Each structure stands twice: as C-alpha cells, then as structure tokens.
Amino acid sequence: MKTFLVTDAMPTGGCVSLGLQDAFLVDRPFLLHVVETLIAAGQRDITFLGSGLDETARPWLGDGARWGCEFEYVDCEPSRLASSVRRAASEARADHILLGHACRWMPITGEHLRCSNDELFVDLHVASEGTEDWQGWTIVPREWLEDLSTCDWTETSALVRELNRSAGVERRMPTLLDANSERSLLRSQWRVLHSDCPELALYGRELVPGIRQCRNVRIHRTARLQGPILLGDDVWIGKGVEIGPGTVIGHGSVIDRDTRIERSLVMPRTLVDPRLHLVDCWVDARQVRNVRVAGAAPSSIWQLTSAV
Template identity: 25%
Template sequence: MQSVPNPKKFRSAILVTGSPLDESDQVPLAMERAVHLVPFLGKCPLVHVLESMVALGIEHITCIGWMNPDLARDVLGDGQRWGIALEWITVQGPEEVFQKISRLSVPSNEYVLVGSTNTLLDIRHVPTPVSSCAYGLNPSTNAWPWLVLNEQSLRQAGACQWHHWPLVPDQLGLPAIEVPGLPLQSGQDLLAAISPMLKGSLPVVVPAAQIESGIYISRNVVIHPTVVIQGPVYIGEDVYLEKGCRIAAGSVIGKQCRIGHDTTIANSIIGPESWLGAELECTQMVIWRGVAWSNRWKAEIEIRDTVLLGSGAWHLTMQRTLAQGLSLLSATLLMLLVLPVLPFLFLLAAMTKDLEIRPFVFPKRSHLHKPSRNIVCLFGAGPSTRGWKHLLGYVVPNLYLVILGQLHLTGMRLRTQTEWKACPPEVQKWLSRRSAGLIQEEWLNGPHSGDWLESIVQDRYQVARGRSLRYQAHLLWRYFFKLTTGSHEPLRS
C-alpha cells in the first residue's frame, strides 16, 4: 500500500452534504428527515464525516449541498466552532455536484480530500496516499469511498455522477487502495475478528448492497422495525434494533446494543453489555460476557446451539434500579433547592396569567383509554421549550410527580391529545409501552419542529439509552451545564 507517514498531507477538503437517498421514496429514514440530518446521539452522519476531516488537520473545507442546506448549515455551525475555514456552496441538485467540484481551484502541488455523508470509512484510520487515489475496502464493495484528487483529476471529475459515486474511481482512472477489512466468510473468521472489531483497531466499511435500503448502520443508530439485514455485516456499538428485525447469518453485533422483541438472529456474535428482548430466537450464537435480558421475559427467549460465555440478567435489574434511583435523587435534591421560590413562581405566573394546567397523554395509560395526566405549565413553558423557561416553567412545578414515581425526570416527551391523535396507530402502540419524562434529549439538540416523525426519532433514541445510568447522569450534567453556561454548543456523549 502506497502511503506516507504524515497525516496532514491535506490542507483542503470537499464535503458533499446531500443525502445519497434523496430520490428514493421507499427508504424508512427518508420519510422522517434527510438521512444526513437524522440526529442520533446528538450527532448525525454529517458531523461524523466532518469530525474525521478536522482530525486530519485540514484547514479549509468546502461544503456542497442541495437538500436542506439551511438545516445542514445549522447542524455543522460555522468554521469558528471547528477551528477551520468553512465555505458553503448550494447547488440545485445532485447532478450539479461534480460539475461544481470540477470548477474549484486547487494548488498544483496539493491534493484535496473529497468525502460525503455516505462515506462510512473513518479516514483517520488509514494512511495518507502519495498520489491521487480512492480508498475502498475491496473492488467488490459498494461502500462509497474517499477520493483523493489533485488538480488534474479534479477537472476530470466534472463528467461524473453523484448517484454513481462508487464508480467514480474507475471513471477517473484512480488506483484503489484497499484498506484491511474484516474477513467474514465463516464462523471462525467471525470469532477471530470480533476482538479487533470491538476495540476499533480495524476500519470497517458496511457494504451498502448487503443492508436493507436506507439503513445507516453505525454507532448509536436506531434501526426501524421489520428491517431485514443481510449478512455478513458489522453493526457498531450502541445500536438499537427494534422489534421484528431479522438479521441474517454471518453478522457481528457490537457491544452495548439493544435487541428488541421478536428479533431473529442466526449464526452471529453478540458483543458484551448488550440487551436481549423478549421472544428472541438465537441459533448457533456466540454471546459475550455481560449480555442481559429481561427477567420477565427470560422464559420466552430460545437460545439453541450456543456457546454462552456469560449471563448478565442481574445487569438489567441493577441498571434500571440505579437509573430510577438517580432520577428520584436528582428530583428530590432539585425540589429541596427550589422549594423556597416555588410559591413565588406560582404567584408570579398567576398574576401574569401565565399559569396553565394542560392535559398530556401518558404512555402506558392512553392505550387503555384512561384519563390523561394534568401537567402544570408556567410562563408558556412545555415539553419542547428550552433553557431556564423549560426548567422553571415545566420541570420544577412537576417534580412532585417524579418523587411520587408517576413520572421520570428523563424520558420521552409528553404529548397533548391533539398530537397523540395525529400519530398513526402503530406509533401510538409503540409509545404506549414507554415511559415519559420531563427532561428530553431534544432540549439539547434543538427546537422541536412539530413533526411527529421527527419526534419519534428522538423518542426511539432516548428510550434506547434511557435505562442507562451513565446516560441519565450525563444527560442531567449536560442539561444543567447549558443552564449555567448558556452554551449552545453540542456536547459529546
């Protein structure tokens, strides 16, 4: 493999910020938001790719986009946030991307790095090339590569097409540098590969042809129900697999994944600290130490021909108990701190006529047609407000519900009757099994748009991690950090 040791070979880069699935109406995630803007763990694929570029020491990045350019600009922020020069170019559609790229100027003795939001390989894990080339796992993969272009190859790129990105290296005559991948031809290969994969010492590219269309499998991704995933494939850590997924043979599931009910997994490996749902069928599996499943549904889990290296059923109970204890302790301490000013808040809200008691639909109650819970809202605050208004007008007046065990401090966003009726029946059914809370992740990610499809993405993410003691503690810390500092910079989880 041709390479030089200096990772700062590149000074400039081009990031195509459009979604690779814009023209498809059959993609699950495309119905919610553009794929490159779907937030998971407070970040999206767009941010992951930009972070990889910045880590290389790149000083100037040109972002080219056509779908939701304003939203993409809001997600990335300005160059000052990243310590680089960030330039934005808006085009009419994907057909203009390479035409615009070919007109950009590059010094004759330098190379420019070109990536997109569908470039799954972390460029930091591979060497820097000597000449123009393309990074790829192997010639047969469909994963979109990084392109390394000089002035000449940049001019030739004008005839290329965005939707045929994997073919661009051949069209430009670029030599493809093969990155060491993961052999997934047999069960023994899986056993040999699981350790370096979980440690992150090998770069991993997920072949797009081997995944159900529209599913971006990376860290902290929520995979929608009834998805069929064709193996062999590597699913990163902190992935939440919804109920009804079918994962084919030859797959590796990273650590700390949540595997939903009614999921079928065969001839695969489940990493440590994962969660197994009810009615799960596991055939010829290797399950790593620390895997946990619900005691309630343990009898319904069928595991056949499996080398079970460790059972962690206690782990689920302990995590849930500690997380609930943290929520209760935090609510009690906060209640004691604000108790002297609470009557003043109610009096001030009553005098200004900003005191309102609003009925919200409670999960686990609404599907039984029981009355909604009344929530006190001061100064116009509500589930989607932010800052001190959210704390003093919505969280503080309702802390007694947390102390009484009727509500969680961290959990899903509560919904009004109108919002509830706007949700499709399958969404209502999913929500009815979840617990609501007062502090939501969307408060940190940005204002809520009002679209129920966008809100369900937030809910799925929060529920997937809501039982983690570490997540709850970090969410509370970020919540009060933003209150005390007034910072609107996204904090890493």
C-alpha cells in the same frame, strides 16, 4: 490536503433517503460526527457541496472558526454537483483532495490520509460490508477532479469506483456507518449503542450500565429501561413507559404513559402520545416510519406525535 464533502443523499436502493436535518446518530447530527472525525484527522480546510446547505449544514457548523478550521459552502442541485466539484477543484491549492460523503462515516485518522506521489487514488474501504461499490471516501488528485465531465453524482461515484479498481490503492478501514436512509441509520445507531465504534465520543453518562443519560432527564418510577439506550437532555419519560433496547430519545422529547419503544430513534423535541408500541421506527413530530417495511405509517399515525 483539502476535503470535499458531498451532502446530498446517495442512491438508497428503494429506501427513503434522509436529509441532513433528519439524520441524527445517537446524540447529535450524523454530519457533526463526520466533521469532528475529519478535524481530529487533521483536516482543516473543508468544502461542503450539496443543496439546501443554508438550512442544514451552515447553521450547525458555521464558518469552522470554533475548531480553528475554514469551511466553505457550495450550494448546488444534484444535477450540477459534478460541475461544482470541478469548479471548486480548480480553485483549490492542495495537490490531493479527500472526496467524501456526509452520509458515510469511517474512523479516518491522519495515518489513513498519508499518500505518496505515486498513489494517485487511495480508496478507503471496509471489506466486511460485502460490496465492491464505492463506499463514499477516496483520495484523488486535484487535476482529476478538474477534468471531471460527468453530470450527476451517480455517474461520478461509479467513475470513482472504476478508477479505484484499475489504479487505486486500497486502505482497509475497520467499520462503516451509513445514514442515507432510516433503515441504515437505525442499523448504525444499534452498532454505536453496542460500542462497535469506540472512536465516537457520546454525550451523557452511564449511571447504570447500558443506560446513558444526558442532563435534566425525568423518569417516572414505574418506567422500565433496558439498555443500551440514550436519553437526551430534558427528556421526560412517563408512567408505565418501556424504553429499549437499542433506542435513542432525542433531547426535549416527551414519551407519554404506557408507551413501549424498541430499536427506534425519536427525534429531538417530539411528543409521543400514550399507549403506542413502536419497534424499528424512525419518529419525529410529523410522522412515524417503520423501517422494516421502508414506508410511512398511515396518516392516522402521524397525529400520534407532535412537536414539543
């Protein structure tokens, strides 16, 4: 079975969409978690479809040789996605295609991907999410994708949903993680830090329960840490800093004195200036976004962080 992995953002219902380069789930890019899960499930032939892949997916993943896989990249604008899927399907040799979305993670295994000839559509679905919308993963016949005539991804995903309702077999999945917006990414981060997704292997070690540290982490003796949190490689935590709960500090970041950070993600190589109180925030070297209001902080806040 071949995999088609769509990388452009899905509709977010008013939230700010994240690009692949901004979607880190705890210790590494969300996309890498998705790809590692697919490889563990036996998927070796993966085609990535989306815009800007040479700046996002390709530098991280390469040609797939290090995993013994074959990766192909089809760079296309969102308006041309359906035609690119149709063209890729016509060149595929597999009878069935696993059609998935890079901003949605499920604990897919080889057992979930087994389907008989009479199962035309197999929908991987999490009932607890409380929605009938397509959740990003389905198995479809290659011939159906070859005949795909819709012109954008919103229409395509709606069509997949209708086909699954009418002719599909539903396979229940235990959980779903979403990285399509800052809000959904932080919600997923909270769940992973609280061990809701044991299938994901994380970097670092828990020297103290709930406090996961990677290499070369420096913590001032007056700093206070409340788990669950993760501190990446080469992180520096300053005097009087309070971190946690539910927080990730990306590798190479510096948190200056007397700053408090809760339920937030600090992207790698970010310097956070002193005496800030950040709650439910997505932070990088350019800006701070508070996900509770789904908007960017004022420009004066942008200057409180910078690249390390």
